[in-house]
Amino acid sequence: MDMRRRRRMLVAGALTVVALATTACASGEAAPTSSDDPAEVSGQIVWADYGGPTNEAFQEVFFAPFTEETGVEVVATTLAASVQYQMLEGEKGDYDTMMTGMAEVVLYSDNLVALPASVPRSDQLSADVAEYAIATPIIGYAQGYLASTFPGSGPQTWADFWDTETYPGKRAVPGEYSDFMFEAALLADGVAPDDLYPLDLDRATAKLDELKPDMVFYTEYPQVQQLLSAGGASVAFAPNGQFAALKNAGLDVTVSWDQALVEANPFVVPSRAKNPSATFALAEFLAEPELQAEFSRRTNYGPSSSAAFEYLSDDEIAALPNAPEHTEIIWADADNRAELYDEMSDRYTEWLTS
Template sequence: MSIRKTLLTATALAAAMGTGTGAAWAQDSITIASWGGAYQEAQRKAWFDVVEEELGITVNEDTTSGVADVRVQVASGAPTWDLTQQGNAGCALLDSEGNVEPLDESILSIPGIPDEFKGEGWISNLVYGHVIARNDEVFPDEKPENWVDFWDTEKFPGPRSLRKSPMYNMEVALLADGVPMDELYPIDTERAFNKLREIRDDVAVWWSSGAQSAQVLQDGEVDMAGLWNGRAQALTEEGAPISITFNEQIVLADCWIIPKGAKNKDLAMKAIEVMSRPEVQARIALFINYGPANADAFDTGVIPEDVAKGLPSHPDNVAKGFYLNEAYWVENLDRLTQEFDFFIQE
């Protein structure tokens, strides 16, 4: 039975009994802030519509640009958002600052979502990967398949692109220097910066947005890049000669938080519960190239197999990478960002 049919059947049954969830919440609404654009449009189709139908509420939408927005909302004493999307490092940081509502244990104990993807006040909802993308016209045969290859400018010459941030670059530099994926943390920052110096002159673009990371590949300004998988795969779907590898990917996640003091926090909890179910989680992959955070979503039959194999959270692809240690970055991001900014200007 399809998700839609299941929901309609449940709603009809509840109405017949006079105790439907929709009736209980008929006059209510919540406001969810996410990243906007095609990303948020996918969430609307995959999740928000389901929440509205099941809970009988209205989901109003807004956009966020990151952690600073949430801090401002909480500091106001009257947040206008009931639920917001952030990156997992941002969620962990806001949680450590006391800027989020603790989540119910019933949410944190939902099966299928790994411990790396949740904290006391946050839980992940989708997965993306920081991967290597390469131009297949430049590399028609042998291609860079890992970070050692990415650093090999003799075997694979050409301009590169990396994110303008210590996050991701510290990790991949150590991988290029032979450190095993399970021994990256705590990061040996001196070793990582030394390794980055080897490739710094070949990094033509330090990208600062997802759109820029894709654009420099599309324009041929660089021949390979470290970037988010969805950005690269979108280029491929548009006909660009770009391919990716999930080898040594950094497994990343976005997550839900409820800003401290949110007026509809109980209803926001119910929305999170609905959107965390495997069969609802699975729907996101039908609208964008990011994977569900709930691994059980791959057993629902909702995601076509050919689509599933191209998602960063597919079990085969997760096994090729490692999880970002958000706790490390909560403690070290500010300090290392200053060092990194000086480094790229040396």
């Protein structure tokens, strides 16, 4: 079957299944199954990510209708760093595709499988990363807080995040991986966005020291929601999806996009994956703008295709990290972060324990 024709058929079926499933859930009826012939792939796909609401959105928007159309089951599992890195190093492992960061794609591209010609590349990523990314939620590492914490005007910039006199309260920050804390510290210290890279880790660490007495640390992202809702922190530095989860729970949350650090979390196919053909069939599905729009609508993570914005309202677009109107965001420099990859990890771990 022609690949483009197959993809059109899959997406048409997916949109129908998502709509019917939503209607069926509302009415209490079972959604009907498709009678189309499945695509010429088989077996199962082992998909590794961090679970939670984002995985649920992948399951509902992409996986369920894909399986409906092709018969290929997508088995989601929690990403284990040990397996992730052994596969990035070219060793055997259980995953057909797994979540990574842009720096990992740059570092380990020799052990990844490039996309076939049938899979559209993301127009939101640099070419060297887009060549390997089968699904790419765009994440904004931003500061967020409950509107009730600062009824007038809350912190907007990273300098404000560090200003506990004007904006009192604890700051929730990562307690295991650095994420983009080095970047936030440098911006708070007055480094201009255009001069942020290459990162000055000595200067960043000194700035982190200043705020450390007012920090509380989380080791799992959902803890951010608990810290903010229970008053354990007044402001949090976290992926924007955590703030979206609070909004979905009915809380009034403010997210500042001023100098938010934006990063893609590409899913890649390691060279030792067992079922790349089925995984790339799924990749065609994941690239469809209509489905990406629905995923973004549910998670507030940005689409990897700019065409997806055509299927979203202005208010929905405004909640996404890579919204065209967010001209003040800062895209992470994957090349510089790759060069400093081990050093950033070592320095942050040392700083946490000092």
